[in-house]
Amino acid sequence: MENHMQETQSMYRNINKCLNCKIRSKIFCDKLNEDCLDQISKEVRHENLPKGSIVLSQNDEIFNIFNIIHGIIKVYQINENGDEQIIGFLYPGDFFGSHEGGRYEFYAESITPVKLCKIPIKEFRKYLSLNKELHDSFYVAVMNELKLARMQINILAKYSAEEKVLDFLKMISMKQVGHGQPENPINLQMTRSDIANYLGLKIETVSRAITKLRVKNIININENGLLMLN
Numbered sequence: 001m002e003n004h005m006q007e008t009q010s011m012y013r014n015i016n017k018c019l020n021c022k023i024r025s026k027i028f029c030d031k032l033n034e035d036c037l038d039q040i041s042k043e044v045r046h047e048n049l050p051k052g053s054i055v056l057s058q059n060d061e062i063f064n065i066f067n068i069i070h071g072i073i074k075v076y077q078i079n080e081n082g083d084e085q086i087i088g089f090l091y092p093g094d095f096f097g098s099h100e101g102g103r104y105e106f107y108a109e110s111i112t113p114v115k116l117c118k119i120p121i122k123e124f125r126k127y128l129s130l131n132k133e134l135h136d137s138f139y140v141a142v143m144n145e146l147k148l149a150r151m152q153i154n155i156l157a158k159y160s161a162e163e164k165v166l167d168f169l170k171m172i173s174m175k176q177v178g179h180g181q182p183e184n185p186i187n188l189q190m191t192r193s194d195i196a197n198y199l200g201l202k203i204e205t206v207s208r209a210i211t212k213l214r215v216k217n218i219i220n221i222n223e224n225g226l227l228m229l230n
Helices: 002-019 034-043 121-129 132-156 162-180 190-197 203-215
Strands: 045-049 055-056 063-069 072-078 086-088 107-110 114-120 219-221 225-230
Touching: 002 034, 034 114, 034 121, 034 132, 055 063, 063 121, 063 132, 114 121, 114 203, 162 190, 162 203, 162 225, 190 203, 203 219
Parallel strands: none
Antiparallel strands: 045 114, 055 107, 063 114, 072 086, 072 107, 219 225
């Protein structure tokens, strides 16, 4: 009887960890029933990291998949010349680390303090194969990520610096809305150097583009310095 009560209490502690998650309604775990949620939650670890932490490194063996509960992650690659090329920014509700190969293809670094949900990739893949709800929900999440990837490609294909910067701001705003946050103000925690790197522009060009967009009354900057789309 006592062992049964302990198992029951443990199960509810595990479930509550996931049920009380601030981003659960925005990620693939949202559609899971209590049994599957309990199984997954036994493997989940929450991790708090300061700004500037390397979460994973390019070419490291894949061990975990991550969901962002709080904060922003910069994703980048180091090319053959040793130069950093930023390929994206991840917000609460985004996941990363689920590659088909055996090694991570990029670095992931926190540009703010972050809280992460970490799940061992072997266990996660096992649950994917056994649970249709999780498989279907994760498939939808992957499709949404692919839509954002296409949007990023379209941004980089723009000829005008103003177009690139404006579409970048729109993309960040859309990500906020998709994760249950207001579209304004836009939460730009990255540096202009990082934005320039991502867009393939010089820092001065990004600054000039922002100034031109303000003059045209397309964007505003509020008292906190955050960009607002009109």
